[in-house]
Amino acid sequence: MEHLFVDFFQNTGFFLCDYRNIVMILVGMTFIYLGIAKDYEPLLLVPIGFGMLMGNIPVFHGLGLGIYEDNSVLHYLYFGVTQGLYPPLIFLGIGAMTDFSTLLARPVLMLLGAAAQAGIFITFLGALALGFAPNEAASIGIIGGADGPTAIFLTAKLAPKLIGPIAVAAYSYMALVPVIQPPIMRLLTSRKERLIRMEEPREVTKREKMLFPIVAFLLCCFLAPAALPLLGMLCFGNLLKEAVVTERLAVAARTSIIDSVTILLGVTVGASTQGDVFLTSQSVGIFFLGALSFCIATACGLLFAKFMNLFLKSKINPLLGAAGVSAVPDSARVVQVVGQQEDPTNFLLMHAMAPNISGVIGSAVAAGVLWSFMS
């Protein structure tokens, strides 16, 4: 009987626990706290945070409980991450809830989304310089795109072992957009620039909105075919929304589908951060480079907006450049907040959505380009 108790105790989490599990559980609880109490990306941080708790319960290997064990339930759910199934479905939902009007009204703002993607490639160089393999460096660089699904998709294709740290880094920095971006925005712009008011955008017709996803899909995917899974679903979702006659499908895409997939993605990515796998020097490097990537991407967008102002008659507020990092719609909101700190009557949110959305397209194209280079 004593032997049974000893056996049972040796199979409990208390006996099997490692300090790394404790650290990750604390990180998970921090995520949940940030999501619920601070309202930082709660739809992402709460599932990821709880996934971290699930993934760091110490289990006896061989029982088929851990996410990295072949026959476990979590492993089957994780299949959608490792095989890159979830990110395109999330893009479908994003497409079905995104209004491209501001982008269509002033297409020149799309260049800001392109400029911010320079951060991806600069970080790629940094990661190579720090000793990461090219496929890992590409996966780390894409964090600068500030697009969680894109980062997960590319990492699943190029460096599946790094999905945990990269996904957590990407979503953490996305949640921390209101903290990371404002100091860079203030540093790189003058007060006079932050006060610039944008022209009212022209009215966009329904036909334009309907044609846009088709034109964007064909142009971008002919140029970078590897962006097909992400851009295809993004544009398809948007077409469902704009076509009106497919409203039922659009509603499904932007509610039940994206919500279900976000739950599965969040929980499994969180669960993949098992202490023994996650807490490595490599993860620390990824977090450092991820932050760097995010900062560089923000700076590139801001500086390019200032550069564009040298040539434009109707000046643009350079703060909009910071929204080029995607992170829809948080970075656009940050632009609005920083702009209103200087002039409470200046409304930049609508304008910031243009580079914000083009950042999503740009990061998907960048992911496709990197995938095609590395594969």
Place this chain on the structure above:
Amino acid sequence: MYGLDAINAYNGWAISVVGVTIVFTGLVTLSMAISQLHKLLDLWENRKELSLFKKKSPATDQPLVAFTPGQKESSRQFKLLAETLNDHFSLPRLLKLAQISGIDHPHATLATLLEADIIVSDTQGYHVLDMARFNTLVS
């Protein structure tokens, strides 16, 4: 391998430059395409007017005014009357002569000749007869 050696060994510079170029090219192309989208749609929506315009344009070489046999006869008489006047003649005088001569529908015929640019203004208050056009359209 670390530092610049690693970047060089893995062709990092080229990948970055080409990558940034492709992303920029893609988004610049897309932005140019969508900046023209509303113009193309306007053209498409006004395609009927465009097709009418296309049908009209070849017609510039053809007579805009079709003369009936009766109008042709009256026009010939107008020509004879115009030749009795100076090269640059007064339109009211030509009309008065036409009425005196008993030409059928003098107002309508004169209007047709003006419309067909057979009688044209010399911009000095008088008019001239364009013989070449008369020969083409009436004779």
